[in-house]
Amino acid sequence: MDRREFLKRMGVGAAATTAVLAGCDSRNNPVTGDKAAQGDIPTDKMTYRTNPKTGEKVSLLGYGCMRWPAVSDDSNAELDQEAINSLVDYALAHGVNYFDTSPAYCKGFSERATGIALKRHPREKYFIATKLSNFASSTWSRDASLAMYHNSFKELQVDYIDYLLLHAVGMGEGMKEYEARYIDNGVLDFLLEEREAGRIRNLGFSYHGDVRVFDHLLAQHDRYHWDFVQIQLNYLDWNHAKEINPRNTDAEYLYGELVKRNIPAVIMEPLLGGRLSKVNDHIVARLKQREPDRSVASWAFRFAGSFPDVLTVLSGMTYMEHLQDNLRTFCPLQPLTEKENAFLHETADLMMLYPTVPCNDCKYCMPCPYGLDIPGILLHYNKCVNEGNLPESRQAANYREARRAFLIGYDRSVPRLRQANHCIGCNQCVAHCPQRINIPKELQRIDNFVEHLKQGTL
Amino acid sequence: MLRKIRLTLAVVCFVLITLLFLDFTGTVHSWFGWLARVQFLPALLALNVIVVVALVVLTLLFGRVYCSVICPLGVMQDVFGWFGKKNKKNRYFWSPAKNVLRYVLLGVMIVAIVLGAGSLMALLAPYSAYGRIAQNLFAPLWQWGNNLLAYMAERMDSYAFYTVDVWMRSLATFCIAAVTFVLLGILAWRNGRTYCNTVCPVGTVLGFLSRYSLFRPVIDTSKCNRCGLCARNCKAACIDSQNHRIDYSRCVACMDCIGKCHKGAISYTRDRKQPNLAVEQDNRELVDKNRRQFLATTALLAAASAVKAQEKTVDGGLAVIEDKKIPKRSTPIVPPGAQGLWHVARHCTGCQLCVSACPNGVLRPSTRLNSLMQPEASYERGYCRPECTKCADVCPAGAIHRITVADKSAIQIGHAVWVKENCVPLTDGVECGNCARHCPAGAIQMVPSDVDNPDSPKIPVVNTERCIGCGACENLCPARPFSAIYVEGHERHRII
Known part of the structure; x- marks a missing residue:
């Protein structure tokens, strides 16, 4: 190094140091002191979509009331009404006006809690969606179904319902079950009359499972005039639904069918019960690198919200932080660009490489009559998949740590008596799973893996 | 020094x-x-x-x-x-x-x-x-x-x-x-x-x-x-x-x-000196337990039962799981390596080292008078897992001989017995087969309960020649409080 070079380097070095030190000075730093890094959430920037039938403006972010917070982690714990009230207040104040519940949610307590929270606000400020959740065969009779319908009014403390859905048609035995629940007992005709009478302002259905039921109901559109349809749509299910489960249907097809008939779509599971935010570290890095200021979840919401015929995107927000993060995404929604869309589809392809079980923790399968904690087991398994704690063999580099993390974590998240080895394969849960997971098969596969880990025979 | x-x-x-x-x-x-x-x-x-x-x-x-x-x-x-x-x-x-x-x-x-x-x-x-x-x-x-x-x-x-x-x-x-x-x-x-x-x-x-x-x-x-x-x-x-x-x-x-x-x-x-051989009698009475120690013991007992009660409340919104009860076994079960009841009785000092070492909650001290405090197996909390030989590894008295994992899979310490009245496919009308699925010896098969009807509910049949008595079936049986399949011990263990 000659003298000139030395002096040059010194000069550059000194300049750089000065700049860095200046950066450390709090006066030069824009986000220290009294200004938060993320900024406030605007109360008047919510993106709205118009219901073509009524012309009402529905917030693109809808509140899903399936995952209300409970007072404690104990699965027997009551719902935390105070927390629910403040979530509802905050959501309304920031422009959310669609609340989606069901008599089945939160062990049957969701409607009441939602009703109590909303009753504190003027009725015209929000839209209530609820469902006729007559899954159990004991509620298939006309009397039982109507009792459930009338009870919803009582629980929600309302005299009309904005959006009423036939709940999860296509599940269980498909067409046969749909007819037993709504056609043979004349319940659908009753609901049509109720719509005439104005007690139901919009009538629609939510669909899971057998696509023949979906096709059949849309084919009857001229007769029933569906005001909206609720479908599962996200960037994994857009065209990987068949790979996840051959009996599922790609969201691309479902949405396309609705657009053809000009029926607004309500989107459920945009985040797959959190599976699209609890992703593998590689995926997190990929998404965060592209948009460091946006959450991983925001990509999923922007994907669902970018479709023009979507009326609202439901998110079951348990915590204030979920709500705030989603409000940042929807106030206003920035639709995905074509490039971003392609990027997200590539991401979906990458995600498919991780063998997670498509459980969204909806708990429809619970309680298992033999005491298993089914979602607990599946979520622990998925967590280990995403954290790379699923060693392929004893030769794997991280075998010891992964084995420890998997087995100790398993005992922590699921009590021993509720673990997969107690699944007897009675198959009672299978009909309840909206994702159509073959639960006993998955549990026995996981149990087999656990046995190999325990015996050291992987 | x-x-x-x-x-x-x-x-x-x-x-x-x-x-x-x-x-x-x-x-x-x-x-x-x-x-x-x-x-x-x-x-x-x-x-x-x-x-x-x-x-x-x-x-x-x-x-x-x-x-x-x-x-x-x-x-x-x-x-x-x-x-x-x-x-x-x-x-x-x-x-x-x-x-x-x-x-x-x-x-x-x-x-x-x-x-x-x-x-x-x-x-x-x-x-x-x-x-x-x-x-x-x-x-x-x-x-x-x-x-x-x-x-x-x-x-x-x-x-x-x-x-x-x-x-x-x-x-x-x-x-x-x-x-x-x-x-x-x-x-x-x-x-x-x-x-x-x-x-x-x-x-x-x-x-x-x-x-x-x-x-x-x-x-x-x-x-x-x-x-x-x-x-x-x-x-x-x-x-x-x-x-x-x-x-x-x-x-x-x-x-x-x-x-x-x-x-x-x-x-x-090393100096030698005549040892003192004083032989005298002096009866000193043993001291009675004093009150404080008695209270301390009672407190310990109370604390133990309080913890048990707490365990029961964490069931949550899930189905309640009834505790399993110990079935009446005509012959007690002793762990593999123990060779049989007679061998344990001869060699075991009842030190509880095996009981402390058992990671599956299987071993506990016997309450029978002729084998009091010596280890005995039962399967309400877990079963004698195939990869574990801990009790045999720790026994200092040779009451449980050392065995390898491979040996263990061939030692018959008991055999499974089916109890028709408790079996879930018959009582609840659901499919089960959890015992057969988890049998490490492949000793259990599921067969239709009605010979003439292949679609009738399937029940387990035990090949007692292959059964090693590990208790996987008993422990994982969904029937509660008494399992529909349980293990009877063998007086003398056999190699199969």
Whole structure:
């Protein structure tokens, strides 16, 4: 190094140091002191979509009331009404006006809690969606179904319902079950009359499972005039639904069918019960690198919200932080660009490489009559998949740590008596799973893996 | 100096042996498992000639070093005595040996060993008594401490600690351990090594040998001024300072007297001197349990049951799971390697090391009178898992022989019996087959219950030739509280 070079380097070095030190000075730093890094959430920037039938403006972010917070982690714990009230207040104040519940949610307590929270606000400020959740065969009779319908009014403390859905048609035995629940007992005709009478302002259905039921109901559109349809749509299910489960249907097809008939779509599971935010570290890095200021979840919401015929995107927000993060995404929604869309589809392809079980923790399968904690087991398994704690063999580099993390974590998240080895394969849960997971098969596969880990025979 | 060496070695041995009973991860055992094997009675029962000869030679050379260093029960009494000493100094005094009691109890022990009366043997053996105390009284405290750490680790997302179940294996054994602990505590607190020199059969045997030991503390009559300080600090009550006599059959070579003597009159040397053979009777009544200790024991019991009650409330919004109950087995089950009931009865000292080591909640001390405190298997909490041979690894007495994992899969300790009335496919009308799915021996098949109807509910059939009695079927059977399939033990284990 000659003298000139030395002096040059010194000069550059000194300049750089000065700049860095200046950066450390709090006066030069824009986000220290009294200004938060993320900024406030605007109360008047919510993106709205118009219901073509009524012309009402529905917030693109809808509140899903399936995952209300409970007072404690104990699965027997009551719902935390105070927390629910403040979530509802905050959501309304920031422009959310669609609340989606069901008599089945939160062990049957969701409607009441939602009703109590909303009753504190003027009725015209929000839209209530609820469902006729007559899954159990004991509620298939006309009397039982109507009792459930009338009870919803009582629980929600309302005299009309904005959006009423036939709940999860296509599940269980498909067409046969749909007819037993709504056609043979004349319940659908009753609901049509109720719509005439104005007690139901919009009538629609939510669909899971057998696509023949979906096709059949849309084919009857001229007769029933569906005001909206609720479908599962996200960037994994857009065209990987068949790979996840051959009996599922790609969201691309479902949405396309609705657009053809000009029926607004309500989107459920945009985040797959959190599976699209609890992703593998590689995926997190990929998404965060592209948009460091946006959450991983925001990509999923922007994907669902970018479709023009979507009326609202439901998110079951348990915590204030979920709500705030989603409000940042929807106030206003920035639709995905074509490039971003392609990027997200590539991401979906990458995600498919991780063998997670498509459980969204909806708990429809619970309680298992033999005491298993089914979602607990599946979520622990998925967590280990995403954290790379699923060693392929004893030769794997991280075998010891992964084995420890998997087995100790398993005992922590699921009590021993509720673990997969107690699944007897009675198959009672299978009909309840909206994702159509073959639960006993998955549990026995996981149990087999656990046995190999325990015996050291992987 | 000698005393300091003795103290250091004793503390190290005591802590490590205690850890053998407390550590449920098995790491301590892989390093220091031999400490249990050098205990006199287990070595004798295991017919471990090398250890027995070594201990005999050790005693013949240095006196009852075994009692003051290796035996955990002896060291525990010293700990009590040490606390007692803080209260009142120079409080021991010479007393004549109670030889009749000593030799009668030794005789009882020998008869018990010869007849294979395991429960009596287990009651008298010193190492076993300590094992019971460690397993029943110390282990729960250790485990609760561990669970606290695990609770914190869970919150820090660390896998360094994991929770373990704290449960009482047998009320009878717990009570025996608690009573032993309290009685020994009082005896040691007041009079030092009373137990070792009147009750303990190992102490009697070693005492017989130590009369002839090469090295021993000797009083130099030319220096001694009969102040009696040595006698008042002798926890074995074996120094008759007035007559310059030491009862070497009772001296545990603790070296305390050597340091206490102001005149330097006592030394640990090879000098020979006529042993004191004073045989006198002096009936000293045992002290009643005092109230405080009684209350302490009750409190421990109450704490244990409170924890049990807490466990039941965490079921949450999930289906309630009824606790399994122990089925009535006509033959008890003993673990693989134990060879059979007769073998356990002959060799087991009831030290509870296997019970502490069992990670599956299978082993617990028996409550039957003829095998009291000896291990027995039951499958309500877990089953005898194929990859585990921990009980066989730890047994110091040769009651459970060492086996490999491969051996284990071929040892038949019992066989499964089907109970039609409880079987879920018949009672609930659902598919099951959980027993067949989890049988590591492939001994269970599911067949239609109606021979003529292949679609009828499937029930298990057991191939008793292949069944090894591990209890996977019983433990994982959904029927509660009594399983629809349970294991009957075999009196003699077979290799299949």
